[in-house]
Amino acid sequence: MAFGRSSLGSGPASGSRATGAGGQRPLSDINVTPLVDVMLVLLVIFIITAPLMASSIKLDLPRSDAGAAADTARFVSLSVDAAGKVFLDDRPVTDAELATRLAQSAAASRDTEVQLRADETVPYGRVVALMGIANKAGLSRVGFVTQPPARKP
Numbered sequence: 001m002a003f004g005r006s007s008l009g010s011g012p013a014s015g016s017r018a019t020g021a022g023g024q025r026p027l028s029d030i031n032v033t034p035l036v037d038v039m040l041v042l043l044v045i046f047i048i049t050a051p052l053m054a055s056s057i058k059l060d061l062p063r064s065d066a067g068a069a070a071d072t073a074r075f076v077s078l079s080v081d082a083a084g085k086v087f088l089d090d091r092p093v094t095d096a097e098l099a100t101r102l103a104q105s106a107a108a109s110r111d112t113e114v115q116l117r118a119d120e121t122v123p124y125g126r127v128v129a130l131m132g133i134a135n136k137a138g139l140s141r142v143g144f145v146t147q148p149p150a151r152k153p
Helices: 033-053 095-108 124-137
Strands: 075-080 086-088 091-093 113-118 141-144
Touching: 075 095, 075 124, 086 095, 091 095, 095 124, 113 124
Parallel strands: 075 113, 113 141
Antiparallel strands: 075 086, 086 091
């Protein structure tokens, strides 16, 4: 078996076709450094923006092991009993009176917090409506007051 060319030669018929005219081999390594840099930048962006996506309303469930609410400089107490009657600072009010008095509180201080106490049987829609009245009056800080759970003997 004698052929004119050896299989170990360096001519165009030997070896792989990927070698160019200059004889350089193509780059087979992938540089992952830019990929890692981009991923780290995205991670930092998500770490910074994640707390901003959380709701600004502090929500405590009716029974909770959460700690006591922080003392605020100024607050109004808004209560709703099981029958749906609304009380502002332990005085019964209508929705129109509530809006007027909350607007007066907002005019005195925009940092006034509304501490909302609602009976467990009050429909969620009624609680949302009261929050809307407070928001329209200019009070955006709403805290939900809860009871600690009953202790097991």
